[in-house]
Amino acid sequence: MPRRLALRATALLYLTVILLAPLAMVFYRAFQSGLEPVWQALSDPNTVHAFKITLIAAAIAVPLNTVFGVLCGLAIVRRRFRGKGLLNAFIDLPLAVSPVVIGLSLYLLYGRSGWFGPWLTAHGFQVLFALPAIVLATIFVSVPFVAREVIPTLRELGNEQEQAAATLGANRWQRFWRITLPSIRWAVIYGVVLTTARCLGEYGAVAIVSGRIEGSTETATLRVDGYLNNFNDAGAYAVSLVLATTAVLVLVAMTTIRPREGRL
Amino acid sequence: MISTYLLVIVVLPLAALLWESKKNGGHAFWQVVTSPEALSALKLTFGASFIVVLINAVLGTVTAWVLVRDDFRGKSVVNAVIDLPFALPTIVAGLTLLALYGPNSPVGVHLAFTRAGIVVALCFVTLPFVVRTVQPVLLELDVEMEEAARSLGAGRITVFRRIVLPNILPGILSGSVLALARALGEIGSLVVLTTGLLNTQVVSVFIYNKVQDGETPAAAALAMVLLGAAFILLLAVGALRFFVTRYERA
């Protein structure tokens, strides 16, 4: 029994030091100077706009990556083709790549002297230092999540049900909508939650490509940075508070969905 | 169609990176990568990441064990909190770690702008990986085997070493490799916590500074190194999964 307690204590201590204390700190620091500075920061139109930009980027990235994730999962599990391992690695790559590297690569593609730079300038399109670059960066970093959830689920499920349906005369579309999709829906939802969380929290890549234009291309995470640079700690913690609360909500969602997805 | 999507979103930017890193020729590439400051950053990054992975391999396994085999009030909350690093933006994490363990620490610890601070930040971002890969394996593990071994007189440690460990080792390994890949690229939390002095500048911050300087070929060169490492690690995880499933089928 003492061994059990010792293990439990070790685990809990580790989690408290690394996870729980920092999380509590956000809430503590945010309200340390009272409600007024928090309200001031959150009602600042530039801050509101920053949240808007973050949400827009997520609203574009999440559906795109969900569609991609499902299609990709189906292709990898159900089809045969060469280079599956490579495809797998490319899908997982955004998980392992530093966001700075992602920002740099977008710079090289869409900057004034980049690969597409001259074409974009000639046609009056602004990609870098504008919303499109933020969206592209957000999409890049959140590519893997739905795919990674769908693939193991599809593997476990097998395709007997679809085969049975095929013999009964169902066409491709019907099989997909009526059988496949419902059977993976919890995996997809779980993946969507993870994708959304990733989109909301992106910092490194957008720090390089967004231009940090207040009220225009600042995201919520950049706003935290901006407040820090202007010695406005209360503002930084206020925005962090919102982000942390969202994170907690995400955790709650994940906990509720996980058992239905068949995980623990 | 999915390959077009991947091409535009992932492959094309990385191709531009590769091109840029070779722009001044192979010799310049090596010069940058082997310069003292680059080497120092690489050493620090890989060194800190390995330490973090080791810590998480051990403590992550302990945590998974406690979550599966133990029972106590609030366990489901603890289970949920494990995923916090996936949900919380890294810059917020860096901010609070600075407040908590930095110069004005309420607990009297000053780790910011030191290597120890980097290790703590990286522990935060990589914590879930090993826990989540070991948990399902532990769940499926047949307790009867362990009980049988014990009834035959094997001590606790032997049981762990001979029965449990071989089964969870693949889980620990794949979680660790993923954690390593994640740790190598971390930037958000470290921007707040690192100083820029050679002994506390990780590669991602180094690249960031090079980009700020306008030295994009040099930044791209280091980026390729990180990318190469990430790619190798991911292929390793894939291979690991492949061998494990083969082993299980046999």
Add this chain to the structure above:
Amino acid sequence: MRRLLLFALILPVVFGSASGAAEARQSGTTVHLVAYSTPQPIMAKLITRFQHQPAGQGVSFSQSYGSSGSQARAIVAGQPADIAFLSTGLDIDTVADAGIISKTWTHAPQGGIAADSVVAFVVRPGNPKHIHTWKDLTKSGVKVVTPDPFPSGSAKWNVLAAYGQARKSGLSDKQAVQFVTKLFKNVVAQPSSGSSAASAFFSGEGDVLITYESEAYSAFAAGKQGKLVVPKPTMLIQLPMVATKSAPAAAKAFIKYVHSPKQQKIFAANGYRPVIKSVLKSPDLAGWKKKYDTGPTFRIQDKIFGGWLKVNRVWFNPDNGKMVKIERAVGGPTS
């Protein structure tokens, strides 16, 4: 077929938002201000005042703040900019070299400079380590915070100030470089921008921060605790505000406005030294006049430096500049 349709959705979404964002900026005049990391509070004040002027009616401003060097690079890489308000003439030159700003920008009134400041120290309240002079920074046990001079404009001023005061006190070039090296041995943190260095210091790191005097005043105004020490002598920091070639008339009007005596008084009352010195004679600025009376200053144009271009070549060349050698000697970043 359906897949192609799905895919076709991506393009308009991305480019629609692109043109949408571009269009939003065009209705009414918008002036794009791209500035270094810290002048946000003063710019907010000046912009609001300008917008109440006839020349500023209906003019909206988009503002971006970041480290001076990286802002310059961003402009070169295509960030929309009508006014560049950066912390060194060097960064303006970078933009000018790309053809976005006229190469004769120094011929503008006041040499294109909007306000001045000086290199100063911020120490802990009560100055427990008794730091008053440049030499004190090299005392053992003193922990210095200064930004990384390669990406940070602010740090370049700091390095040159340390070197300049050594030369002014009679040391040779070699001895002065040795002094700077000795100082950097005491540096414990070199974050990549002036404001992250300040953040680090006010979070409790180090004993003394080398920064702009104006930055210190901004921090104190925001409630940060510290004491300002202006060493003798120190370097005059000249902050250039320049319009780009394609800037609308409103941008040029704003710059002119900022040079008017009334607005120079606003600068003065917020911790920035005015370029029009006569405004300090005004009675309501008597307190500030006293604060700015801190002793001799030297400039980038002085003979020991020879201007930014020469300084950049000699000091901040990433391959063999003097700063690279110093950083290598103390184990600091060389980028």
